[in-house]
Amino acid sequence: MRGAASRAAHKVDANACDTGRMRQPYGTGDIIEIEFIDADPGAFADPAVGSDGTPRPSRPRPSWLVPVAVATMAAVAAAVLVWQPWQRPAVWRTFETPAPAAAALGNHLLPATAPGALTSVTEPASTVGVNVASSAIGYVFAEPEATYWSRRWALFEALATGVGDAQPAPADWTVHGVPASLSHLRVRNDVEWGPLGGFNWHTDSNLLSKQEAVAFASAVGVRQGQAAIRSAYDLGALEPLGSVSAFHSAFALEDALSGSHFATAVEATMVEYVVDTGAAVQVASVPAPPDALALAEFVFGRGSATLVHGLPAVSLTSRDLGNVVTWLEGGRLIAVTGGRVPEADMRALAESIRPVTDDEWSAASQPVLAKSVVSGGAWSSTDEQIDVGSGITATGVPWRASITVGNPMLTCLYTGGNDAGRAACTFSTPLTPSVRAFPGSTAGTVFVVAVLPIDEVGLVLRITDASGGVFDIEPVAANDQLSAVAFEIPATSTFDLVDRTS
Numbered sequence: 001m002r003g004a005a006s007r008a009a010h011k012v013d014a015n016a017c018d019t020g021r022m023r024q025p026y027g028t029g030d031i032i033e034i035e036f037i038d039a040d041p042g043a044f045a046d047p048a049v050g051s052d053g054t055p056r057p058s059r060p061r062p063s064w065l066v067p068v069a070v071a072t073m074a075a076v077a078a079a080v081l082v083w084q085p086w087q088r089p090a091v092w093r094t095f096e097t098p099a100p101a102a103a104a105l106g107n108h109l110l111p112a113t114a115p116g117a118l119t120s121v122t123e124p125a126s127t128v129g130v131n132v133a134s135s136a137i138g139y140v141f142a143e144p145e146a147t148y149w150s151r152r153w154a155l156f157e158a159l160a161t162g163v164g165d166a167q168p169a170p171a172d173w174t175v176h177g178v179p180a181s182l183s184h185l186r187v188r189n190d191v192e193w194g195p196l197g198g199f200n201w202h203t204d205s206n207l208l209s210k211q212e213a214v215a216f217a218s219a220v221g222v223r224q225g226q227a228a229i230r231s232a233y234d235l236g237a238l239e240p241l242g243s244v245s246a247f248h249s250a251f252a253l254e255d256a257l258s259g260s261h262f263a264t265a266v267e268a269t270m271v272e273y274v275v276d277t278g279a280a281v282q283v284a285s286v287p288a289p290p291d292a293l294a295l296a297e298f299v300f301g302r303g304s305a306t307l308v309h310g311l312p313a314v315s316l317t318s319r320d321l322g323n324v325v326t327w328l329e330g331g332r333l334i335a336v337t338g339g340r341v342p343e344a345d346m347r348a349l350a351e352s353i354r355p356v357t358d359d360e361w362s363a364a365s366q367p368v369l370a371k372s373v374v375s376g377g378a379w380s381s382t383d384e385q386i387d388v389g390s391g392i393t394a395t396g397v398p399w400r401a402s403i404t405v406g407n408p409m410l411t412c413l414y415t416g417g418n419d420a421g422r423a424a425c426t427f428s429t430p431l432t433p434s435v436r437a438f439p440g441s442t443a444g445t446v447f448v449v450a451v452l453p454i455d456e457v458g459l460v461l462r463i464t465d466a467s468g469g470v471f472d473i474e475p476v477a478a479n480d481q482l483s484a485v486a487f488e489i490p491a492t493s494t495f496d497l498v499d500r501t502s
Contacts, residue, residue: 090231091230091231091232092221092223092228092229092230092231093228093229093230093231094223094224094226094227094228095139095226095227095228095229095240095243096226097137097139097226097227097243097245097289098243098289098290098291099289099290103287103330103331103332104329104330104331105285105329105330105331105332105355106355107123107124107269107285107287107332108269108355108356108357108358108360108361109269109283109285109332109334109353109354109355109356110271110283110353110354110356110360110361110364111283111349111352111353111354112352112353112354113352114273114364115273115275115281115349116273116274116275116276116281117273117274118271118272118273118364119272119273119274119280120270120271120272120424121270121271121272121364122256122268122269122270122271122284123269124267124268124269135159135160136157136158136159136244136245136248137157137158137159137160137199137222137225137226137227137244138155138156138157138158138220138227138243138244138245139155139156139227139229139240139241139242139243139244140153140154140155140240140241140242140243140244140246140247140295140298141153141154141155141235141238141239141240141241142154142238142239142241142298143237143238143239144237144239145302146206146298147297147298147299147300147301147302148206148251148298148299149301149319150206151206151207152205152206152207152208152237152238153205153206153207153238153241153298154203154204154205154206154208154213154216154238155203155204155205155244155247156201156202156203156204156216156217156220156227156244157201157202157203157244158199158200158201158202158220158222158227159199159200159202160198160199161194161195161198161199161200162198163195163198164195164198165178165194165195165196165197166178166179166193166194166195166196173191173214174193175191175193175196175201175214175217175218176193176196176218178193178194178196179193180192180193180214180217181193182210182213182214183498184210184499185459185497185498185499186499187206187207188204188205188206189204189205189208189209189210189212189213190202190203190204190205190213191203191213191214191216191217193217197221197222199222201217201220203216203217203220215233216233219232219233227243227244241294241295241298242291242292242294242295242298243289243291243295245289246288246289246291246292246294246295247295247298247299248266249266249286249287249288249289249292249295249333250288250292250295250296250298250299250300250333251299252266252267252268252286253268253284253285253286253296253299253326253333253335254299254300254318254321255268256268256270256284256286257270257282257284257321257324257335257337258320258321258426259411259426259436266286266287266288267286268284268285268286269284269285269286270282270283270284270285271283271284271364275338275341277341279338279339279340279341280338280339281336281337281338281339281341281349282321282335282336282337282338283334283335283336283349283353284334284335284337285332285333285334285335286332286333287331287332287333288328288331288332288333290328292328292333293312293313293314293326293327293328293333296314296326296328296333296335297314297316300314300316300318300321300324300326300335301316301317301318301319302316303315303316303317303324304316306325306347308325308327308329308347308350308351308353309327309329309351311327311328311329312327312328313325313326313327313350314326314327315343315346315347318337321337321339322337322338322339322340322341323337323338323339323340323341323342323343323346324336324337324346325343325346325347325349325350327350330355334350334353336349336350336353385402385403385404385412386402386403386404386405386478386479386482386484387400387401387402388401388402388403388449388451388478388484388485388486389401389449389484389485389486389487390486391488393440393441393442393445393488394441395441395442397415397416397441398415398416399413399414399415399416399441399447399488400413400414401413401414401447401449401486402414403449403451403478403482403484405479405481405482409451410425410426411425411426411434411436411449411451412424412425413425413438413447413449413486415441415447424438424439432452432453433450433451433452433453433456433459433497434450434451434452435448435449435450435461435495435496435497436448436449436450436451437449440488440491441488443491444490444491444492445488445489445490445491446488446489446490446491446493447486447487447488448461448463448486448487448488448489448495449484449485449486450475450484450485450486450497451475451478451482451483451484452475452482452483452484452497453481453482453483454477454479454480454481454482454483456483458499458500459475459497459498459499459500460472460473460474460475460497460498460500461473461474461475461485461487461495461496461497462495462496462497462498462500463487463489463493463494463495464493464494464495465489465490465492465493466490466492466493472500473485473487
């Protein structure tokens with residue numbers, strides 16, 4: 001009943017439409033109302049024409065609109081150019097190795113006037129290719145002001161082998177999926193792997209952890225003959241310093257001047273004099289690429305800029321060599337050292353260095369090479385000398401190695417005896433592990449003398465022969481401060497002090 005009454009209350013004439021409403025015919029469903037809205041003819045009219053048909057005056061465009069639009073478009077264009085979404089980011093960052101300079105200078109260099117008595121001459125067995133420092137491809141990265149002895153740095157090198165890749169195998173460390181070996185000595189980490197991609201690979205680092213050293217090794221590569229590193233690898237504070245070829249040249253030069261012996265890629269030519277004060281003055285040079293001067297400062301130590309022969313040079317004080325002046329000239333890295341000889345005198349000596357003819361070189365060097373350093377029936381010895389090794393070589397030549405503790409420390413190797421006796425000595429920083437090498441009793445051997453603080457337990461002299469065999473020799477106590485070992489080994493072997501516990 002309530003529903004019927006409700007419908008009756010809403011009854012209207014079915015034809016009524018003057019109210020603008022149409023109601024649903026009577027039935028059983030709900031009532032639907034449809035309302036008509038009067039049309040507005042001006043809703044779709046031309047905005048430029050008024051309701052009376054006359055043109056409307058145009059509104060002026062704001063003065064700021066055009067500059068803002070232009071600036072917006074320029075910003076969008078610049079963002080697109082910077083972002084360049086159509087380009088993929090580079091996977092590798094490459095470092096160009098400068099082409100070797102033409103060898104304008106040979107290896108026979110002497111001062112215009114000898115600063116003292118010439119005492120020794122060292123010359124490579126061969127000077128073929130003296131303008132090529134190394135065939136290795138690689139680069140050195142270092143923190144600002146870093147040297148080979150301080151702060152963080154890392155380097156890598158790749159040597160072409162022409163053979164295939166190593167087979168993956170279980171290993172404590174892997175690089176690019178192939179087994180890698182990691183050598184650790186105090187703050188140094190050395191990683192080797194390969195062959196891979198036709199190269200044998202090697203990295204060295206200072207103050208990087210083992211994990212960081214392996215991560216660095218995993219990021220390096222060679223692309224189109226250039227040293228490269230993955231763009232995604234974060235070098236942190238390390239900055240590109242120079243080619244590994246330049247490093248080899250600088251390292252070989254310092255190695256020769258300091259009397260150390262490592263497997264260097266190039267050989268130095270060196271002459272040594274004794275001046276009136278008793279100090280030793282040395283002149284040495286090695287073939288080097290154009291970027292070698294920056295690496296010389298990395299290896300020898302930081303110094304100040306100067307000029308020699310109008311060319312850039314560095315004057316510095318080395319912890320092992322004293323005052324040093326080094327410069328790059330004619331495809332060679334050249335250095336003069338003088339211990340405590342004044343810096344001004346060292347620069348004057350450097351300015352006097354000049355190339356000499358073969359005849360001039362022979363005239364200067366032959367008297368030294370022919371002279372016996374030690375004469376008489378026995379080697380000279382003093383109470384300060386401590387013998388660290390002796391014996392008879394396979395060819396029947398007696399030999400003896402000794403050290404004289406001091407600052408610097410003197411390491412000497414005596415061979416022969418009677419009138420044929422010879423002696424060779426080098427200096428090193430006291431209480432610092434060092435390895436010194438001297439010419440062997442024959443052309444195929446070399447004498448090695450290692451000296452280190454007695455509390456450096458775990459360090460051994462590791463010798464690796466040409467076939468890959470490894471031999472560890474443990475130093476023995478020389479006194480209450482030092483331990484040492486001396487040995488004659490084949491010249492084809494390599495050697496270094498390593499931590500046997502790593």
